[in-house]
Amino acid sequence: MPTRDDCLQLDARDPLAGLREAFDLPPGVVYLDGNSLGPRPKAAAERAAQVVVQEWGQGLIRSWNDAGWFTLPRRLGDRLAPLIGAGPGEVLVTDTTSVNLFKLLAAMLAHQHARQPRRRAIVCERGNFPTDLHIAQGLAKLLQQGHELRLVDRAEDIPAALADDVAVLMLTQVDYRTGALHDMAALTALAHGHGALALWDLAHSAGALPVDLRGADADAAVGCTYKYLNGGPGSPAFLWVAPRWQAVFETPLSGWWGHAEPFAMEPQYRPDPGVGRFLCGTQAIVSQSLVACGLDVFERTDMACLRTKSLALTDLFIALVEERCAGFPLELVTPREHARRGSQVSWRHPQGYAVMQALIAAGVIGDYREPGILRFGFTPLYTRFVDVWEAVEALRDVLQNETWREARFQTRSAVT
């Protein structure tokens, strides 16, 4: 079994070790929650000051052109594209994941409905992040056309759910709780084989592992920039539309930014000929500008290198927990196979919430998700092998000394 010194050796040989310097990480903290909110790229402080003081303060209205504010969603999209296997002119950074999902799902359902009205099912996993399910439910209710959200309990049940009445297969590539990774190409091919379209949520895969939307022949995708892409709290989401659908899909959120000529100020909507039609209203420029700082760091490496280190980190974490926390009621809920694992590791524990609070109090920040799941994200841009060691030692201490009994009490008081 690896020792702490072995971990230090791994760090010394890590070709990505230098990237950690690009981030501001509070002293005394092992941060394993970059799958919820990525840490701050150091450059973001200066960039925020530049946007607020110079671009807004001095440039004022002129900055819409002079500082390129109007084109930010497209420019950031083009920079993000290589991380998800997309090309230029295919990705927009805009709005929220929920809103983008609504735009794309509505466009896809309308497209199917116009051609094959019997296709009114949306196949999805019950364990998907709730907003994906909620958005589909709200859309189905709005449409009043008999659309059905068909939920499967296990990934293995997806093929059987793909009947001839399915309009869209809507999946999140990496499960937010378990960290299980879908085979995007295989499932997309399966959907297409049944006449359904495939819509992917990349919230936990963009920036976490190599994604190949074009290679998988996917139809559309959404994702998040504030997790593995380190864009800042609630930073704008992204969307991708396959080139073959860009001039076909119609957005229901037809706001003026998606108009073919926004400044012609025409009463009648005419969509932008390309992916730009999926823009809607004026974007939150300060938050949006900071997304660039996160993307800058990715240009110093590539997703294949990041994936190699990510798997080494999660392998090490699983091995160390199983050795050093043996005997405690921890159940691994993340797949052991590399091909089925994202960049996080989750364990179920009967007192999961309290254990995580105690860990956070001890300086190891992961997070908790119902039911009973301790979730740890491993982001190779800044996570060291020795961080894995320290995290496991802290977990062992919490379990052995039962500090979680006290932590739970403190936290519940703090919430009330």
Added chain:
Amino acid sequence: MPTRDDCLQLDARDPLAGLREAFDLPPGVVYLDGNSLGPRPKAAAERAAQVVVQEWGQGLIRSWNDAGWFTLPRRLGDRLAPLIGAGPGEVLVTDTTSVNLFKLLAAMLAHQHARQPRRRAIVCERGNFPTDLHIAQGLAKLLQQGHELRLVDRAEDIPAALADDVAVLMLTQVDYRTGALHDMAALTALAHGHGALALWDLAHSAGALPVDLRGADADAAVGCTYKYLNGGPGSPAFLWVAPRWQAVFETPLSGWWGHAEPFAMEPQYRPDPGVGRFLCGTQAIVSQSLVACGLDVFERTDMACLRTKSLALTDLFIALVEERCAGFPLELVTPREHARRGSQVSWRHPQGYAVMQALIAAGVIGDYREPGILRFGFTPLYTRFVDVWEAVEALRDVLQNETWREARFQTRSAVT
């Protein structure tokens, strides 16, 4: 006619003069475009640094609770409420105006459709800001229920358009081109008298003049924080729902933030019992945090004082232009009556675009809107009477010396 000295006297006696110090205004510029993008409150620089460096950088994921990020949309909404005649728990600062309009219009159409299916018309002005029309068009197309966008050419035509098939009267209180102000209470009463609901867009009235949503008995409203409220470029929009409708209207954009218990992570959507159901996805926190800096300034005055100065500024501007630019082909398109005027003054000129470019080059920043309209916003928080004088002198110079002939050429080159 007033002289420059008279203007200086007016500034010396202005009880709001001290508020100008709260803003960063570039030297050598008369900024009359706060109706498009408000200037930077000085406090926004420090606040941005605090959110980025401290809350994000040091607090990391903990700031969702510790820094109150989760409750920002509601807390900012409660602070904004008094400016628009709303109460606590009625307003959210979230998403964009276009997205919020979609949520509310969809909710209102569904409510009407369920009770009186014949009500399928949305009455609107053809001259409304295009995104309002585009959103209604996209929604009608999505619904496939035969909804019609009924556009009137003149405000006087609204009553005749309110037939018994109207579901919603959707108006912008102050016209973005002409600055004309609607009588919200009278038009809302008229809509209600015909069984229609009234949805108001306050983009050019919130923070510009006293708005009384409750007093007018309006049903719902949206608006913008980056114009008169000085929230920053593209800062999040707001929405208001009358208390009587909060538990009735259903949002089609049913994202997880609008769930009754977001962290229960339930597959089935259950709406928040109040206005919170109109939240959708995770918000852009850095941009959102800066909205507070704009609202802070409003707490040092009230809308009645601001309205008095606003009308004095726009009266002065109209009088000075008519005297000092007499003989040039400027046509006033803003109503002269106070009761029908917002906080901007617009003039049509055959070479409007070039004239505005020349004015901007001369340090007077207004903006241009098709067709041929020079638009000047007067924002009493920081606009001085002497600024009005300087703007008119600059306009006179541009017209007299025809500097716009050169400016037009320069600008067109710059765009290509």
